[in-house]
Amino acid sequence: MLIGLGALLLLIIVIGSINGARTSSVIDPDARPVATREAEDPSEAPEPEDTRVDTPNVVGGTVAEARAALEGVGLVFTTVDGTGDDWIVTSQTITVPAEPGTEVLVVAEAPKPVLTLAQQNAVEQGISYLDYSAFSRAGLISQLEYEGYTTDEATFAVDFIAPDWNAECAEQATSYLEYSSFSRDGLYSQLEYEGYTPEQIAFGLAAVGY
Structure with missing residues (x-):
């Protein structure tokens, strides 16, 4: 009877040891592997994207053509007030690549008839x-x-x-005085006879000291 009881206790101990081993071998479902982060190499960083556009050379074309070319690539066309669409472009402020939205000032002159x-x-x-x-x-x-x-x-x-008609009047007044003497009124009358306006005569007389 004592032998039977001892055998039973030994069996219980063996079974308990087996169950403990099984329990310790179970993986905790909430455990996550710790990932190691590799150091980033600055040399592998992507280059910033170049958003600039080529600025068209519009010199020699008309203002209308320049406006279409510049606005067509996203640049802002500007010019002097009063410039006509048929005027010829003589210069522009920017010719190198530029960011969209950059203003380009265009200078133009009226076409020669x-x-x-x-x-x-x-x-x-x-x-x-x-x-x-x-x-x-x-x-x-x-x-x-x-x-x-x-x-x-x-x-x-x-x-x-x-x-410059003022300059012409001053030149003619000087020319008259180089070969003859004139009073102010006499010189005024002579210049008036030549077809100068009162404003031009006043300028010419002042130029010679009258």
Whole structure:
């Protein structure tokens, strides 16, 4: 009987040891492996994306063409007030790649008119007269009419040349005084006869000291 009881106790001890081993071998479901983070290599960082766009060269084209080209790549077109769409671009502030939204200032000049042969000759002859003598606007128109140009052709040529009429009056006043003496009133009358306006005469008289 004692042997049987001892055998039973030994069996209980063996079974308990087996169950304990099984329990210690079970993995905790809440446990997570600790991941080791590798150090980042700065040299492997991606290069920042270049968002710049090529700036079109619009010099030589019309203002309308320049606006379309610049706005077409996302740049902001600007120009001087009063510039016409048919004006010719002479310069621009930016020619290198730029970020979209960058303002590009365009400077332009009015297109030169196409002259007829008569207009071209009248212009050249008007310039020739001004090279050796002073003329008022009315006086130069009359001189070109005398040469056989129509009033329209002569007027076009004189306005195309567009000299500084104040300077012309001052030059003519000086020329008069170089070969004769004039009172202020006498010189005024002479310049008025030549076709200068009162404002131009006042400038010319002041230039010679009257």
